Amino acid sequence: MLLTRILEEKLVSLYRGGQITGGVYIGKGQEAVSVASGLFLKKGDIFAPLIRDQAGRSAFGEPLVDVTRTYLGSRLGPMRGRDGNIHRGHPRDNELAMISHLGAMVSVTVGTLMAKRFNGEKNFVGLTCIGEGGMQTGAFHEGMNVAAVERVPLVIVATNNHYAYSTPNEREFACSDLVDRAMGYGYEGYSLDGTDLAACLEVIGSAVEKARAGSPPQLVVASVLRLSGHGEHDDASYVPDEMKRQPFARDCLKVAEETIINQKLASPETLAGWRKEAVAQVEEAIAMAQKEPVPEGNKEDWCALSTRDLLDHPNDEEGLV
Amino acid sequence: MSLTYLEAIREAQAKLLRDNDHVFIYGQDVGGTFGGAFKATKGLAKEFPGRVLNAPISEDAIAGTAIGAAMQGMRPIIEMQFADFSSVALNQILNNAGTHYWRTGVPIPITVRLPSGGTKGSGPFHSQSMESLYAHYPGLIVMTPATVEDAYTMLIEAVAIDDPVVYCEHKYLYYHLKADKLPEKGLPTGRARVAREGRDLTIVSYSAMTQESLAAAEELAREGLEVEVVDLRTVKPLDTDTVLASVARTGRLLCVGESFPWGGTTAEVIARVTSLGFHLLDAPPQRLNAKDTPIPYHPNLWSAHRPNAKNVVAKARALLRE
Numbered sequence: 010m011l012l013t014r015i016l017e018e019k020l021v022s023l024y025r026g027g028q029i030t031g032g033v034y035i036g037k038g039q040e041a042v043s044v045a046s047g048l049f050l051k052k053g054d055i056f057a058p059l060i061r062d063q064a065g066r067s068a069f070g071e072p073l074v075d076v077t078r079t080y081l082g083s084r085l086g087p088m089r090g091r092d093g094n095i096h097r098g099h100p101r102d103n104e105l106a107m108i109s110h111l112g113a114m115v116s117v118t119v120g121t122l123m124a125k126r127f128n129g130e131k132n133f134v135g136l137t138c139i140g141e142g143g144m145q146t147g148a149f150h151e152g153m154n155v156a157a158v159e160r161v162p163l164v165i166v167a168t169n170n171h172y173a174y175s176t177p178n179e180r181e182f183a184c185s186d187l188v189d190r191a192m193g194y195g196y197e198g199y200s201l202d203g204t205d206l207a208a209c210l211e212v213i214g215s216a217v218e219k220a221r222a223g224s225p226p227q228l229v230v231a232s233v234l235r236l237s238g239h240g241e242h243d244d245a246s247y248v249p250d251e252m253k254r255q256p257f258a259r260d261c262l263k264v265a266e267e268t269i270i271n272q273k274l275a276s277p278e279t280l281a282g283w284r285k286e287a288v289a290q291v292e293e294a295i296a297m298a299q300k301e302p303v304p305e306g307n308k309e310d311w312c313a314l315s316t317r318d319l320l321d322h323p324n325d326e327e328g329l330v
Numbered sequence: 331m332s333l334t335y336l337e338a339i340r341e342a343q344a345k346l347l348r349d350n351d352h353v354f355i356y357g358q359d360v361g362g363t364f365g366g367a368f369k370a371t372k373g374l375a376k377e378f379p380g381r382v383l384n385a386p387i388s389e390d391a392i393a394g395t396a397i398g399a400a401m402q403g404m405r406p407i408i409e410m411q412f413a414d415f416s417s418v419a420l421n422q423i424l425n426n427a428g429t430h431y432w433r434t435g436v437p438i439p440i441t442v443r444l445p446s447g448g449t450k451g452s453g454p455f456h457s458q459s460m461e462s463l464y465a466h467y468p469g470l471i472v473m474t475p476a477t478v479e480d481a482y483t484m485l486i487e488a489v490a491i492d493d494p495v496v497y498c499e500h501k502y503l504y505y506h507l508k509a510d511k512l513p514e515k516g517l518p519t520g521r522a523r524v525a526r527e528g529r530d531l532t533i534v535s536y537s538a539m540t541q542e543s544l545a546a547a548e549e550l551a552r553e554g555l556e557v558e559v560v561d562l563r564t565v566k567p568l569d570t571d572t573v574l575a576s577v578a579r580t581g582r583l584l585c586v587g588e589s590f591p592w593g594g595t596t597a598e599v600i601a602r603v604t605s606l607g608f609h610l611l612d613a614p615p616q617r618l619n620a621k622d623t624p625i626p627y628h629p630n631l632w633s634a635h636r637p638n639a640k641n642v643v644a645k646a647r648a649l650l651r652e
Contacts, residue, residue, distance in 0.1 A: 092433045100401050108429070116391035117426065120398020120406075127381075144381040148421065151391035158386055158397075159390065190533060280348050313428070313468035315437035315492045319520050321567040 010206070010262050012287040014065040016073065019291050020080055024241050029080050031093045034062030036046070038236030040166050041261035042201070044068045045209035046136055048167045049217040055121045055135035057114040059167070060095050061235075062138050069104055073290055077298035089200040111143030112123040115152025115165065122161035134165040134221040138324035141230075142173025145181055146189075156197040165196075165226045166213060168203060170235035175247045188230040194223075196228040203231030204259040207268070222283040234258035331511065335475075336504035337445075339370050343407060346489050347378045350405060353489060354381040356392055357409030357443075361597065368445055368504060370564035389415050393422035396440040398429070405489050406440050413444035413498065414458040427494040428469035430644040436602060437492040438476075441485070446474075446498040447588055448620075448636050453627035459537070462587070462594035463568040464496040471495040472566040476540035478509035480523075480563060483516030487534035491519065507541070519630040522569035524576065528556035531650055533642070534599050535586040536562040543586050545639035549572045551644060557646060573599060574600050574607045584649055586637050591619035605632050613652035618645050 017035040024033040036043055039061045047068030049058050056069045063076065073108070076263045078086025079097045088097050089105075098106030103121070107114050125133050140160055143149055144167055156163040183310040191198025199221065201212045209231065216227035234257055252258060269275050275283075314320055332342065346353045355371055357362075361384040365372030375382040377647045389410060396406035410411040410416040416423070422443060431437040448457035465472045471493055475481040481499060488495035517523055525540055526547050535543040540561040547557035560576050562568060577583050583603055584598035602614055618637045626632050 033556045088433060095431070098434060100430075100434050104436050105401070107400075107431070108423055108425050113390070113394060113421060113426055116388075116394025116422070117398035117401075119391070120395035120400070122398075124399040126403030127352075127399070128402070148390045148394070148410060148420075151386075151388035155386060155388055155391040157393060192456060239450050313432045314429050314471070316471075318491070319471055319491070319567050 010044050010064055010265060011283055012067060012290065013040050013044070015284070015287045016076065016260050017063060019295060021241050023080070023254055023295070028250060030082065033080065033241040034060050034095050034239070035241070036063050038233050038260060039170060039203065040064040041204040041206040041209045041265065042166060042168050042213070042233065045206075045213040046138055047106070048210070049214045050134065050136060052140070053103070053116055053130065053133050055103045055105065055133070057118045057135070057137035059105065059114070059138040059140065059143070061140070061170070065138065066104065070102070071099070071138070072103060073294040074236045074297055077294040078301065081295075081298040082303050083298045083301040084304045085296070085301050090174060099280065112139065112152060112320075113147030115139070115149055116155055119152060119159060119161050121192050122163060123159055126161070126305045134162045134217055134222060136217065138167060139167045139171070141167060141171070141178065141181060141259050142171035142176070144187060147261035150287060153196070153204045156226045162223070162227070164229065165228045167228065169230060169232050171252065172235055172239070172245075172248065174214065174239040186230070188228065191228040196226045196264050197224060198228040198230065201229055201231040201330040202257070203233035204257060204261045204264050206261060206265040232257040233261065236260060332508050333478060333569060335478045335481045335499070335504055335507040335510060336368060338478045338509070339485060339499055340372060340374070340590055341512060342482045342485035342513060343371060344374060344377065344526050346407070346486060347374065347381055350401060350489070353404045353407065354383065354399070354404060355409065356383050356385050356396060356406045358385055358387055358411045360384060366409060369445070369502065370409065370445075370482065389418035393419035393440075393442065394426065397422060397427050397438050398440045400440045402437060404484050404542060408548070409443045409445070409491060411445065412456050413446040413460045414455050416442065416444055416460060421462070423470070423496070424467045426469050430469070431493060436606045438490050438494050439489070439490040441495045442498055444496060444498045447502055448502040448625055448632060449501050450629045451578040451630060452625070453628060454624035457625040459498070459587070459589035461537070461565050462500045465591070465593045465595060470492065470566065471564065472498065473519070473564045474498045474537040475563065476503070476525075476537050476561045479513050480516055481513045484519070484552050484563070485607065487516070487519050487595065498537060502538045503541065514545060517563065520564050520567040520569060522560045522563055522572035523571070524558060525561040526559040527555065527582055528558035530556045530585060531582040531646055532558045532560060532573070532580045533584045533586055533646065534560045534573055536565055536595070537588065539586045539588050539637060542637060542639045543642055546646060547643035549639065549643050555650060562595075568602070573603060574610070577603055577607055577610045581610060582612065582649055582652075584617040584642075584646055585615070586642055587617070587619050588597060588636055589619060591617075591622050594619065613649060616645060616649050618642060
C-alpha cells in the first residue's frame with residue numbers, strides 16, 4: 010500500500026512535469042482492497058487487475074520497473090511503448106493485460122480457468138477486479154454469469170468508489186446494494202469496508218480460499234471513495250464536500266498506519282523506515298526506466314501477427330501501407 | 331462417398347478434436363445431442379465428452395473465454411450461431427484478441443466460426459457477411475472458403491495458426507456444394523486460387539460469390555467469352571500477386587462480394603489493382619456487392635439484393651463492352 014502510494018505520487022509529479030504522455034490513473038483510497046486482491050494469489054493463479062490496482066499488481070509480483078517502463082514508454086518494458094500506463098501485464102505469468110473496455114476481462118479470466126481445468130491442474134483460482142462503473146456493462150454481466158455456469162474458481166473484487174469518472178452512484182445503478190447481485194448470479198457475496206485493511210485481508214483472503222476449495226464464484230463488493238480524479242487530468246471538482254466526510258471516504262493508508270501505531274504493531278520510526286525504503290525503490294525504478302531507449306517509428310516492427318508469413322502487407326514498398 | 335460443405339466443417343472439427351487435446355468447441359447449442367443450429371458439430375459432444383460445450387447466449391463471453399483459454403495454451407474453436415450475432419462479440423475479437431500479440435507478444439490462437447451470408451427468408455439479422463469488417467482491423471486472419479475442400483483444409487489450418495482466425499463459412503454453401511472426398515492438404519493460407527481460367531476478364535470473388543461467378547463464367551462461355559475467376563480464399567491476407575497476375579492476362583477486373591458495398595473487400599482489391607497495376611487495365615475496374623440496405627426477408631427482395639450469377643453476367647458484359 011505504502012509503496013503504491015509513493016509510486017503513484019511520483020508518477021503524478023512526473024505527469025505534471027510533462028514527462029509522462031497519455032495519462033496517469035492512480036488507486037488512491039483503494040490500495041487496501043487492491044493489495045488484498047493480489048496478496049492471496051499463488052504461483053499458477055490468475056490475476057486480472059484493472060485501472061486502480063497498482064497495489065494488487067505489486068502484491069502479485071509485478072516488478073516496479075514494469076510500471077515505470079510502461080508509463081515512461083521504455084522499449085524494454087512489457088508493452089514496449091505499444092501500450093501505456095495501466096494497460097500492461099504479463100500474460101505468460103498469469104497477470105492479464107487489461108483492455109480499456111470495462112468488464113471484458115471477466116470472461117477472459119473465466120477462459121484461463123477453464124483451460125487450467127482442461128489441462129488437469131488443481132487448486133488454482135482466478136481473481137479479477139472491477140469497479141461499480143464497470144459492473145454496469147454487458148460484458149461484465151456475461152462474464153459474471155458464464156463463470157457461474159462453468160463453475161470456475163473465480164473471485165470478483167468489485168470496488169464501489171462512488172464515481173464512474175464523474176457519474177455518481179445514483180446515475181449508475183438502481184439497486185440498493187450491488188452485493189445483492191451475487192445471489193442472482195449464483196455467487197456468494199460479501200460487503201466490505203474498503204478503508205479497513207484488516208477487513209480487506211480477511212474478507213478477500215477468505216473469498217480466495219473458498220473459491221480455491223470449490224465454493225461457487227465469489228463476489229466481494231468494497232466501499233471506498235476514489236481519492237483522486239478519474240485520471241490526473243481530472244480535478245474531481247464534481248465530488249461534493251459532504252461526500253468526502255462519509256465513513257467510506259477515509260484514506261485506507263492513513264487508517265492502516267494509525268492502526269499499526271495504536272496497536273503497537275510497529276513504531277513510528279519503523280513506519281518512517283518503510284517509507285524511506287519505498288521512496289528509494291521507486292526512485293531506482295524511475296531512474297532505470299528514464300535511462301532506457303524509447304521506441305522509434307522507423308525501427309518498429311509493424312507486425313500485428315505472430316505468423317509473419319501471413320502478414321497482409323509484407324513490405325512498405327508496395328505502397329499499400 | 332459424397333460430402334457437403336457443412337459435413338466437411340464437421341469432419342474438420344472431428345479431426346481437430348481427435349488430433350489435438352487442446353482443441354475444444356464452445357458456442358450456443360453446439361453440444362449435447364443437438365450439435366448446433368446447422369448441425370456443424372453433430373455427434374461431436376458424444377464422441378469427445380467434455381470438449382464440445384454449450385454456452386449461454388453471451389457472444390462477448392464466448393469470445394472472451396476463448397481468448398483466456400488460448401492464453402493458457404488451448405486451441406478453442408468458437409461458433410457464433412450466426413455471423414450477424416458476432417457483432418456482440420466484436421469488442422473481444424477486435425480489441426482483445428486482435429491487439430493482444432502486438433501489445434504483449436503473446437498470440438491468441440482462437441478460431442471464430444461465423445455461419446455467414448444470406449439464404450432465402452433469413453432477413454436482416456441472419457444473413458450478414460462480416461468478413462470486410464473483421465479484415466479492417468489489425469491482428470486477425472479472415473478466411474472465406476468457397477469449396478468443400480477448402481472448407482475442410484482451411485478450418486484445420488485455422489486452428490493451427492497461432493493468431494486469431496475469423497473463419498467465415500457460407501450457409502448457402504452448406505448443402506449446395508458436394509465433394510467426393512476430402513483432401514489431405516490445401517493451398518497455403520493466404521494464397522488465392524484461379525478457379526477458372528480465361529483471357530477476357532478477371533472476376534475476383536470469394537465464398538459463395540465464387541460459385542455465382544463460376545456460374546456466370548459458364549454462361550458467358552456459351553457466348554465465346556472467356557472469364558477467369560479468382561477465388562481469394564482468405565480476404566486477409568489478400569493475395570494481391572495472384573489477382574495482379576490474372577489482371578495482367580485479361581486487362582479487365584470485376585470484383586464480386588456479398589457484403590455491403592461501402593469500403594470492404596471488393597474496394598480493397600480495386601484499390602490495390604489500380605495502385606499497383608493501373609497500366610494493366612484496359613477498362614475501369616468494377617465491383618458488384620449487395621445493396622446498401624439491410625438484407626431483406628422476402629425471397630423476391632433477397633434475390634435482388636445480393637449479387638447472383640445473373641447480375642454478375644450483366645455486369646461482366648457491360649465491362650467487356652468498354
